Amino acid sequence: MKLIGSLTSPFVRKVRIVAAEKFIDYEFVVDVPWEETTQVPDFNPLGKVPVWVLDDGKTLFDSRVIVEYLDSVSPVGHVMPKEPRPRIQVKRWEALADGVCDAAALVFVEKKRPTAQQSPDWIRRQTGKVHSGLKAMSEELDQQKVPDSWCAGEVFTLADIAVGCALSYLEFRFPELDWRRAHPNLSELYDRLLRRPTFKDTMPVG
Ligand SMILES: N[C@@H](CCC(=O)N[C@@H](CS)C(=O)NCC(=O)O)C(=O)O
Structure with missing residues (x-):
C-alpha cells in the first residue's frame, strides 16, 4: 500500500499518524500537488493529497475516508470508538480541526499570489474561520x-490527532497567530501530543 502526499499537508500528516499509531506498513511517496511535475491527478481527480493506493491499485481519498479505512482494517490501537454517539463526536472534532486547516490553507495560498491580486476580504473571512474554529476547540476541550x-x-x-495536526499547521505556517497564548488549554494538549513519537516523527518540513 502507498500513501501519496506532501511533508507539509496537515491532512497527509493525519493519515501518517493514524497509520503509525496502528502500526500499518505502507510506502510513503512524496508528491507536492502544486508542482508542475505532480502525478497526484493520476490518482485523485481532485488533484489533492493525501491519496491512499491499495494493493490492487484502487485509490482512496480524502483523508477522512482514508483514516476510517485504516481504523477498520486493523484492530490494533483503534482511534475511533465503535459506538455511534461517541464515534460521531470524534468525527465532529475531526471536521472542526480539518475545517480550520482548510481555512488556513486558503489564506496561505491566497497570500502567495501577487499582492495586487490578493483579496483582503477573502483573507479576513478565512482567518475569521481559523479563529472561531480555535475558540470552539478550546471551549469544547474545557x-x-x-x-x-x-x-x-x-x-x-x-x-x-486531527486537532494536533491543525495546531501544528498553524504554528508552522502562521507563527504570528500565537494561538498558544489565546488558548492555553490547547497549548497544554498540544505539548502532550508532541511527546508521542508518532507526532514527533511527522513534524511538517519544507
Ligand atoms: N478534504 C481533503 C483536503 C485535502 C487538501 O486540501 N489537500 C491540499 C494539501 S494540504 C492539496 O492537496 N491541495 C492541492 C489543491 O488544492 O490543488 C482531505 O481531507 O484530504
Missing part, C-alpha cells in the same frame, strides 16, 4: 472538565 483529558474524553482518539 467542557471535558477532567484534568489532562483528551478532546473526546479519557481516551486518545482521532479527534486529538
